Amino acid sequence: MRSSLDQRTRAAAASLVATLPLRSDDDTAFIGVDLDVLGAQLASLRNAFPDSVRHSIAIKTMPHPEMLAHLIDLGFGLEAASLEEVQLALAAGAAPSDLIFDSPVKTRSEIAWCQANLPGALLNANSIAELHRYPASPSFQVGLRINPEVATGAPTEFDVSGERSKFGVAISTPRPVLVDACIDAGVTALHMHIGSQVPTCDAHVEAVGRLLDVAAELDAVRAERRDDRRITTLDIGGGMRSEVDGDAVMSLYGQRLRAERPSLFDYDVRTEFGQWVQANAGWAATRIESVEERAAPMAFVHLGADYFVRDVYGASGASSYGFAVVRPDGRVAMAGDDAEATRPYDVVGPLCFAGDVLARDLVLPELDEGDWLVIAGTGANTLGLWSRHCGRAVPKVVASAGGDCVVWSGRRLPS
Ligand SMILES: Cc1ncc(COP(=O)(O)O)c(C=O)c1O
Incomplete structure (x- = not known):
């Protein structure tokens, strides 16, 4: 055979x-x-998770305008790593609410552009300092990227969960600092992306658990302070290694999340896979x-x-x-x-x-x-x-x- x-x-x-x-x-x-293989990958991705999960495909993985238009036609969202990718996605027919914007270096003028042009998009801030740049009444949903500091097993150049990572707010940040920053900025989404070519789903499952803990703690403080806002969205990123043999790792990931992290699905869950879908x-x-x-x-x-x-x-x-x-x-x-x-x-x-x-x-x-x-x-x-x-x-x-x-x-x- x-x-x-x-x-x-x-x-x-x-x-x-x-x-x-x-x-x-x-x-x-x-x-x-x-496109037949792509369609099968996308169907497997959808099957691995409950129907309510919204999948955005990372643009950088394969940014051809026709690819973006195709993904939008099939009902997928897009994850942009730069404002230029946001604009590519809009040109390909994406609605702002289909977009997640994750650049780690968003400028003040880019944020102002998003305020005017991206109502309903999810912007994940890379740091507390970035949250300070956001408008008082954002037209977009405000997310904060958390570095869950898990051991990923990803190749070094794609591992973004170490203590010297440039991505996200380290989960070891004193919790009151993290919680106050989220409350002050009106954060309603938490984001993680632990690395790329992560070989198994163990680190992902662990990281999702840590993200859930932060969400629960933050919302408990909000409740104490009679602040009605809550974390509504958990964006669990991408990062799964590609599989030549079908979808075993991705479907196992979905099963393990349902079994071991069932409260995840109380949230609006977003994903941002790239390589697993496209390779x-x-x-x-x-x-x-x-x-x-x-x-x-x-x-x-x-x-x-x-x-x-x-x-x-x-x-x-x-x-x-x-x-x-x-x-x-x-x-x-x-x-x-x-x-x-x-x-x-x-x-x-x-x-x-x-x-x-x-x-x-x-x-x-x-x-x-x-x-x-x-x-x-x-x-x-x-x-x-x-x-x-x-x-x-x-x-x-x-x-x-x-x-x-x-x-x-x-x-x-x-x-
Ligand atoms: C924030 C973010 N989301 C998603 C992805 C897609 O990752 P992957 O192709 O490993 O699934 C990347 C890749 O660098 C990323 O930085």
């Missing part, structure tokens, strides 16, 4: 084959979105420009550190994605296929620096100029991080559904 990784990779190869008729001469690479729904393909016999066989391709920014600069490389080869006649080949001769290749990107290497000694079917290398599972934090280094064009972006393929945007210079 084929592994899920193989199936995902073959589906990506089939998407490339469906895309090739849309190719122009200068299309040396494609970025693809599989499997994306693929990329690059033409093999040349294959050269150097110290190791070397395949030159048209996507490198410009698209795989995290993988290449983070030095993990891109070898954990799924790889397939599509021959010029449309035939699909994968390492491990019967009768497919393979070789280990150094797969090197197009940028002019030594580190632009996707993988060393990657075992692939024998490659030739004009073949296509398909890379599956690239839907998160790739296009959104496109690097202008060497000024190369952003490839054509295509989306497929039910075997049909459309162009979302043409090949273009990075703006």
Whole structure:
């Protein structure tokens, strides 16, 4: 039986084959979105939680305007990390009440803009100092991000729950200071996002428990002070690692929250997942420009550190994605296929620096100029991080559904 990784990779190869008729001469690479896979991920996300939970998808993970419009059409909200992302979301058709705005560096003028233009949005302040910038009668809902200070197990660069994190108000802040700041600013939402690529749901469940404690304590003080306002909303962020095998971790998270944190669902619950939703729904393909016999066989391709920014600069490389080869006649080949001769290749990107290497000694079917290398599972934090280094064009972006393929945007210079 084929592994899920193989199936995902073959589906990506089939998407490339469906895309090739849309190719122009200068299309040396494609970025693809599989809307069927995306739809399945989104359905699994909804199924994992009670119907009342409102899911906002992190824009930064895949900010293509067509993606945002698609998510809005399907009834999802959007989480913006900058005012520019807020404006992208509005341009894509989002209503202000569909938006969560989480930038850690909101300027006074951005806050004034939100006051005038984002009635009903949720703004999560990153600090008590930020709360002091907010208007006395905000048109938006005021949230405060709490750092629950849990051990997440996330990679260091994505772990935001440590004591030196720049995000949120540490939960160890003396409680009267935290509570008074929330009461003074009229905070009605508490927010957490503990990190990205968090491997299990343990840390999330723990963090939600801590957030619930703060909410209960704050509301108890409000009741004592005869302040009618209450925490109505708990925004539990994103951060789950992507799953090639379906939705086991996400559905377990939902089950554990229902079983272990049932009072969570007394609140208006918001989520902000990104990578878990998008990773499997994306693929990329690059033409093999040349294959050269150097110290190791070397395949030159048209996507490198410009698209795989995290993988290449983070030095993990891109070898954990799924790889397939599509021959010029449309035939699909994968390492491990019967009768497919393979070789280990150094797969090197197009940028002019030594580190632009996707993988060393990657075992692939024998490659030739004009073949296509398909890379599956690239839907998160790739296009959104496109690097202008060497000024190369952003490839054509295509989306497929039910075997049909459309162009979302043409090949273009990075703006
Ligand atoms: C505040 C916030 N919410 C949600 C996300 C999405 O995280 P992930 O893609 O790990 O689900 C991020 C990612 O950086 C974030 O900073």
